[in-house]
Amino acid sequence: MGSGASDYEKSIEQFEKNSLDLVRRTEEAAVDVARKWADDAMHVVPLEMRLLRQVLTDAFDITEKVLKLQREFLERLVRAAREPGTKVTTKPATKPTSAARTQATTNLVRRAG
Secondary structure (H helix, E strand, O other), X not given: OOHHHHHHHHHHHHHHHHHHHHHHXXXXXXXXXXXXXXXXXXXXXXXXXXXXXXXXXHHHHHHHHHHHHHHHHHHHHHHHHHOOOOOOOOOOOOOOOHHHHXXXXXXXXXXXX
């Protein structure tokens, strides 16, 4: 393979690394938001233990859903990036058939004649 394939593979690897890093940072942010929301809720919600547990459970359930969607998105994105797209290929040169060679010869003889 030429260096083009190697450059392409490096580009894909870098894209995947950047994508995973973006998702990781987004996930961390989502978890931080859930924690912040839960912390803030503790100041607003009466400190009834059962209700507090429900608030925390709901916050993390929402976070889990967000993370699941992000994971599915990234898996689709990486899969799409790795699947071969429409390839542009050049048609190999074909040898003329004997009928084409005969016709070309006939045309040359006529022009010369």
